[in-house]
Every structure is written in C-alpha cells, then in structure tokens.
Amino acid sequence: MPEDDERRFDEDPAEERDDDELEEDDDDLDEDDLDGDDRDEITVEIRGLSLYTHHGVTPAEREIGQRLIVDLRMAVADCDATVTDRVEDTIDYGEVCQLVALVAQQRSYKTLERLCAAVADRVVSDYGAEEVWVKCTKPEPPIPLSVEEVSVELWRAGDNS
Structure with missing residues (x-):
C-alpha cells in the first residue's frame, strides 16, 4: 500500500471534506423520522461519579464524611437526538451529574437506600426519564x-412508563 494512502489514527477524516458537507441543515430532517413508531431505545449511563458525602448510620460517618x-x-x-443531533433533544449527562451531586451533598441520609431513592426521584421528575437505575457505593465502608x-x-x- 502506498505511504500516502495510509491513515494515522490521530487524523480526522472529516478534515478532508468541505465544511459545507459536514453541516446538516435542519430543514433536511424528515418529519417521519421524528414521529415514527420505530423509535430507538436510548439509555444514558453515568459510571463512577465520585462525590464526597456525609451519609451513614453513625454520627461519625455523617460528621466526617466519606467518598461515595x-x-x-x-x-x-422520545429521544429525538438520534435524528436531530441536538443535546436539548436528549438528557444532558453533564446536567445530570450536577443534579446527582446536589442531591447527594445537600443533606445527609442514614441509608444508601434513601439516597438512591432521592436521586431517582429527582432524575425522573427533572428529566422525565422512563426508568432510572441508581447504584450508590461506599468504597471504604466503616465496618x-x-x-x-x-x-x-x-x-x-x-410516570411515563
């Protein structure tokens, strides 16, 4: 294979195209794509959000705090972002991380069960998620x-399910 035909992994193939080719006009979107019955099932996942919190059964856990x-x-x-490519048409995971941090740090819970429920309630109410799975982990539990x-x-x- 000739040397000039080889691509390096750090090269962006889009750089070879004209900028006009890269931008899609919103008018080109097919209305059937936005309201069809063949909807994709989208799951947004956040893993490993590390927070310093004050949750636990003992007063020491709630006073000193620990990583969670x-x-x-x-x-x-109804995730239209698969067609529109707009963040406002899906759940913004950056905003969700901020919300989870707020819920986990604004008050102290004795149980992780209650914290998980509080996080799930807020994600459902603020973002209209059909289903939410939450896992809270104490990597160094005081046992x-x-x-x-x-x-x-x-x-x-x-509520939408």
Whole structure:
C-alpha cells in the first residue's frame, strides 16, 4: 500500500471534506423520522461519579464524611437526538451529574437506600426519564471486616412508563 494512502489514527477524516458537507441543515430532517413508531431505545449511563458525602448510620460517618461512587442509567423517552443531533433533544449527562451531586451533598441520609431513592426521584421528575437505575457505593465502608465495597441499587420506573 502506498505511504500516502495510509491513515494515522490521530487524523480526522472529516478534515478532508468541505465544511459545507459536514453541516446538516435542519430543514433536511424528515418529519417521519421524528414521529415514527420505530423509535430507538436510548439509555444514558453515568459510571463512577465520585462525590464526597456525609451519609451513614453513625454520627461519625455523617460528621466526617466519606467518598461515595454513584452509577446511574436512564431510559430516555422520545429521544429525538438520534435524528436531530441536538443535546436539548436528549438528557444532558453533564446536567445530570450536577443534579446527582446536589442531591447527594445537600443533606445527609442514614441509608444508601434513601439516597438512591432521592436521586431517582429527582432524575425522573427533572428529566422525565422512563426508568432510572441508581447504584450508590461506599468504597471504604466503616465496618470492622475487610470488604471491597458496599452498595445499594434501586430501579425505578418513571410516570411515563
């Protein structure tokens, strides 16, 4: 193969095209694409959101605090972003991370079960997710035995399901 035909992985093939070819006009969108019955099932997933929180059964846990890892998955209803390529037509995972941090840090819960429920409730109410799965993990739980981690998972259906 000639040397000039080889591509390096760090080269962007889009750079060879004209900028006009890269931008799609919103008028080119087929209306049938936006309201058809053949909808894709979209899941937005966030893994490993690390937060410093004050949750736990003991007063020491709630006073000193500890690291908490949050994972979540959201089933997105009516996700037009598969056609429009616009962030406002899906769930913005950056905003969801900020919301989860707010919920996890604005008050102290004794149980991870209640924290998971509070996170799921807010994601469903603020973003209209059809379903939400939340997992809260304590990587260094304050228990007298050696464990890798403890976690609680919650799966909740939204009002749209």
